[in-house]
Amino acid sequence: MRPVTAERSSAIETRAASVRRATAEPSSATNPGAPADFETRYFNPWGGVDEDPVTGSVHTVLAGYWRDRLGRSLLTGYPASRRPGTIRMGIDGDRVELAGKARVAFEGTVTV
Numbered sequence: 001m002r003p004v005t006a007e008r009s010s011a012i013e014t015r016a017a018s019v020r021r022a023t024a025e026p027s028s029a030t031n032p033g034a035p036a037d038f039e040t041r042y043f044n045p046w047g048g049v050d051e052d053p054v055t056g057s058v059h060t061v062l063a064g065y066w067r068d069r070l071g072r073s074l075l076t077g078y079p080a081s082r083r084p085g086t087i088r089m090g091i092d093g094d095r096v097e098l099a100g101k102a103r104v105a106f107e108g109t110v111t112v
Contacts, residue, residue, distance in 0.1 A: 033061040036078035036086070038066055054085035060096040 040062065042055040052058075059077050066075055073091040078084065088099040 015086045035076055037072075037075045037076045038062065039072060039080045041079065041081055051081055053081040053083040054087065054100075056087065056098050059087045059098060060091055063091055063096045067091050 036074075040055075040058065042058050043050045044052055045051065061073055062077065067073055075085075075089045075091075077087045077089060079087065085099055090097045090099070
């Protein structure tokens, strides 16, 4: 997969993740040995980011979708970007909790 260029983004109505594969088996074609219920890549050229490596907000939406498909409320997602990661998701009612390793990319203060 490649990101859609900004020129082509106007032809796209859906602005969401691209799901590469899903399986009920704890395996991943692009990350052997790492359990994953589904793999994703998120392209957002219209937002100024060709590809977001690990997008938590996308996984909050996909968690509900894959819960219904796989019948489980504890899931693992594998964002298969150049800087891959693993996101664990737990669904409780209308809430999705995300867990994984993270790094501080920047810090600051916003005054409103």
